[in-house]
Amino acid sequence: MAQAFQKTTCPYCGVGCGVNMVLPSADNDPVPPVSGDEMHPANFGRLCVKGSSLAQTLIDHDRLLTPSIHGHSASWDEALDTISDKIAQVVKDHGPDAFAFYLSGQILTEDYYVANKLAKGFIGTANVDTNSRLCMASAVVAYKRAFGSDTVPCCYEDLECCDLLIMVGSNAAWTHPVLYQRIAAAKQKRPHMKVVVIDPRQTATCDIADLHLAIKPGSDAAIFSYLLCHSDRANVLDHSYMADSTSGFDDALKCAYEATPSLSSTADFCGVPEEHLTLLANWWADIDKTVTFYSQGINQSSSGVDKCNAIINCHLATGRIGKAGAGPFSITGQPNAMGGREVGGLANQLAAHMDFATPGARDLVQRFWQAPNMASENGLKAVDLFQAMEAGKIKVVWIMSTNPMVSMPDTAQVRRALEKCELVIVSDCKNNTDTTTMADILLPATGWSEKNGTVTNSERRISRQRGLLPAPGEARHDWWAICEVAKKLGFQSAFDYQGAHDIFVEHAALSAFENDGTRDFDIGHFHSMTQAEYDTLVPVQWPVPKGQPEGTKRMFTDGQFFTSDRKAHFIPITPVLPQQASNQEWPYVLNTGRVRDQWHTMTRTGDAASLARHTNQPYVEIHPRDVKALGLQDQGLARLVSPSGQAILKVKTSRATSPGQVFAPIHWTQAFANASVVSNLIPQVVDPLSGQPESKHAVIRLEAIAKKVLFGSILSRQTLDLSDFLYWCRIPSEHGFYYEVALSSAADVEKTVRNLTLQTGLSEHWLEYQNPLSGQSRMAWLEEDQLALLLYWHSKPNNLSMDWLVTKLAPDSRVLEQERLAILAGSLAQAEDKGEIICSCFQVGSKQIQKAVAEGVGSVAELGSQLKCGSNCGSCIPELKQFIPSDVEKSA
CATH class of the missing domain: 3.30.200.210 (Phosphorylase Kinase; domain 1)
Structure with a gap:
């Protein structure tokens, strides 16, 4: 059964x-x-x-299983005693603000809640911030400025029933693929639906776009200021709605006209053709049911809050909010960024969507918690927090489930800060990350499938993330570790929770406490739920006030907001470009983002070999004109240098970027590649209102690596120290370890071979093949007919499929006599070379697709029937279309 x-x-x-x-x-x-x-x-x-x-x-690979103190294994009691003693000492000697939490949208709402409660209510510091600061802080501030609350007004159904969808600063096809596929399916069913993509790059999301505005990086706000003016000129303003439900329109409109006085000036500011801007404006005027869907391309900006408010202004002016198929919709990047916002996980929040600026809020939360040491003002936002750490003001930091040594801008500064901090505590389920190497105390945390609690998604929907597997080793839940420290600090009664259920019902009760409808976040219906009800909780959208168990799909349907006058507020906006502009010394603009099959800093996805096959190495995407002008080589190496730092990445020639602009993904870390941390290049420039870094933008120069570079591939049964290499990247595989590498010159090969044989303990006898004409050299070490080490050297970047070779590292694999030459040749006659993997779900490669097309397959649907590619999640469909001649012509 x-x-x-x-x-x-x-x-x-x-x-x-x-x-x-x-x-x-x-x-x-x-x-x-x-x-x-x-x-x-x-x-x-x-x-x-x-x-x-x-x-x-x-x-189990690389799981953190036991606590450690300064690199030595310790018991939980020893670790917790050390933490609590140090916190007590620095609070006594330097005050509560000498302590800080740095949290993550990866932890659960219950974890967030107790961390916020301990710091702000009992230790007395608001230095509680999160990597969500890097994700959606600008959207939060903009919503609060406009609505009086951090309220996302829309739901996912709005994306399917709108008639005009404007996707700005979002490559949802890769970053939110399931939602993107819902949009694509809706568009196919409703051919009149228009989709506009506003993005400097031509991304996979453009596949369903009726219009792509390839704007100048950072110029987004001008587009929406122009749409506000056009709404006035085209007489599509909703004067009745504005009179009843808004204030401040005249000042906002006046500012918009000053900023974008004409079509030509706006098109020039944004770097787009006038006819494209005209088409967007006409659609905006003609189509009432409009959703603007925005993400990091908007938020990660030195003027991110203003960009968000420019979008919101347009919706308020035309009454396109609070109704089906309309609204300004900010999509979050992490599974529980929204839950962290609900419980006060940002330094400028209290709890339950209250903040320090709200009259009476601090007193309300203090009375509910019966908190003895309530913080009274905003704490330090992420970038400020690490700067204060370097200055010696933060003495103890507790980092949970995040990797700031990769995700924070200006990695060199973050390193200096952590080195200066007297006690760095890191809770993680992984043993080796760029941040765990900086820890004084490591605490083993539970991971997905072990954690137990709730998360809230981008449409305000609370869902259960259930602990289904036992925690390995001595791993413990984050909320438990926080509560144990709280108890040792003397706050036993306030943190005596028996499980996540107890925390959730307290969180629900606080949301309803003295809430007379003036606060948006209310899940009071759950304040007395039983353990059994919590265990069987079905997904529900907040608010869920007492007596309304079904939740609320769409907000502001009555035109009432959470400001003091119950009206939404227009915000005057003057569009500005990023703070750093390219110049002769720094001639290129770097844009950052994500790739399809990886997630954040790869601490989870990096364990799945199948996810590495679509994009197996970090890269920089450069327009062909710039590749030629700089003397770069496709798939070769380039050095990226910014005022903050540098990186070495593979070159990917692409027309998706414009000349003068480059793109690099953010995922790779020192654990996966030696010179690939893109945040090295990002300056600590932030939005002055939200504190969100301008992580999407840096100015750089590109340098060609010396032409004598020798490229290589290494397969090994054990991990290798490749610190002497110019470049190395570890690519996840099912068997052993697979590296792509580069040496500064062929003269280094002899020393490298000697070092690798010493590391592995292998003999100096190997199989060898050399081709002086092609510059290839191949060396294989066998132990009892098992492949132990394989080195391939190439004068040019390698395009050889390694799939069959990797299988020879399996413990039960034997190298047969007739396979020895095949290993040196790099292939076996019957081993299929799939080419570059396009469909990760079914591991279908480019060569398989090309063969099918050559044999007569003429559509993506037919490819799916024959090869299965594109038939599961659909993320690869935009790429599959590029193999179909008719689709290539349509997209050209």
């Missing part, structure tokens, strides 16, 4: 997909592949390739 599914929630992006999981039948059995929950209203059974691969990430 089939085992019953256990329901939980995906830990990746802000879509918040439901996941079905079957538990292994025996303790040591692997977890079977997961599937999508057809009943979950975020995804209705669909999962992207990252979600589908979750079971592959549930491995």
Whole structure:
């Protein structure tokens, strides 16, 4: 009989997909592949390739299993005593602000709640910030300026029923694939639906776009200031709605006219053709049901808050809010960025969507918590927090489930800060990250499938993330570790929770405490729920006030807001470009973002070999004109240098970027590649209102690496120290370790071989092949007919498929006599070379697709029928279309 599914929630992006999981039948059995929950209203059974691969990430490799202090194993009691003693000492000697939490949208709402309560209510500091500061802080401030509350007004259904969807600063096809596929399906069913993409790059999201505005980086606000003016000129303003429900329109409109006085001036400011801007303006005027969907391209800016408010202004002026298919919709990047906002996980918040600026809020929260040491003012936002740490003001920092040594701008500064800090505590489920190497105390945390609590997705939907597997080793929940420290600090009664359920009901009760409808966040319906009800909680959208268990789909339907006058406020906006502009010394503009099959800093996705095959190395995307002008080589190496630092990345020639602009993904870390941390290049420039860094923008120069570079591929049964290499990247594989590398010159080969044989303990006898004409050299070490080490050297970047060779590292694999030459040749006659993997769900490669097209396949649907590619999550469909001649012509 089939085992019953256990329901939980995906830990990746802000879509918040439901996941079905079957538990292994025996303790040591692997977890079977997961599937999508057809009943979950975020995804209705669909999962992207990252979600589908979750079971592959549930491995013991590199799990942090025991606490450690200064690199030595310790008991939990020793670690917690050390932490609590140090916190007590620095608070006594330097005041509560000498302590800080740095949290993550990866932890659960219950974890966030107790961390916020301990710091702000009991230690007495508001130095509680989170990597969500890097994600959506600008959207939060903009919503609060306009609505009086951090309220996302829309729901996912609005994306499917709108007639005009403007996607700005979002490559949802890769970053929120399931939601993107819902949009694509809706557009196919409703051909009149228009989709506009506003993005400096031509991304996969442009696949369904009727119009792509390839704007000058950072010029987004001018587009919406112009639309506000055009709404006035085209007489589509909703004067009745504005009179009843808004204030401040005249000042906002006057400012918009001053900033964007004409079509030509706006088009010039944004770097787009006038006819494209005219088409967008006409659609805006003609189509009432409009959603503007925005993400990091808007938020990660030195003027991110103003950009968000420019968008909101347009919707308020035309009454396109609070109704089906209309609204300004900020999409979050992390699974629980929204939950962190709900409980005060940002330094400028209290709890339950209250903040220090709200009259009476501090007193209300203090009375509810019965808190003895309530913080009285905003704490330090992320960048300020690490700067204060370097200045010696933060003496103890507790980092949870995040990797600031990779994600924060100006990595060199973050390193100096952590080195200066007297005690760095890191809670993580991974042993080796760029940040755990900086820790004084490491605490083993539970991971996805072990954590137990709630998360809130981008449409305000609360879902359960269930602990289905036992925690390995001595791993403990984050909320438990925080509460144990709180107890040792003398706050036993306030943190004596028996489980996540107790924390959630307290959180719910606080949301309803003295809430007479003037606060948006209210889940009071759950204030007395039982453990059984918590265990079976179904996804629900807040607010969920007492007596309304079904929740609330769409906000502001009555035209009432949470400001003091109950009206939404227009904000005058003057569009500005990024603070740093390219010049002769720094001639290129760097844009950053994500790739399709990886997530944040790869601490989870990096364990799934199948996810590495689509994009297996970090890269910089450069226009062909610039590649030629700089003497670069496609798939060769380039050095990126900014005023903050540098990186070495593979060159990817692409017309998706404009000349003078380059793009690099953010995921790779020192754990995966030696010179790939893109945040090295990002300056600590922030929005003055939100504190969100301008992580999407840096000015750089590009340098060609010396032409004598020798490229290589290495397969090994064990990890290798490649610190002497010019470049190395470890690519996840099912067997052993696979590296792509580069040496400064061929003269280094002899020394490198000697070092590698010493590391591995292998003999100095090997199989060897050399081709002096091509510059190839291949060397293989065998031990008892098993492949132990393989070195390939190439004078040019390698395009050889390594799939078959990697299988020879498997413990049960033997190299047959007739395969020895095949190993040196790099292939076996019967081993298929799939080419570059396009469809990760079914591991379908470019050569397989090209063969099918050559044999007569003429559509993506036919490719799906024959090869299965594109038939699961759909993330690869934009790329599949590029193989179909008719589709290539359409997109040209």
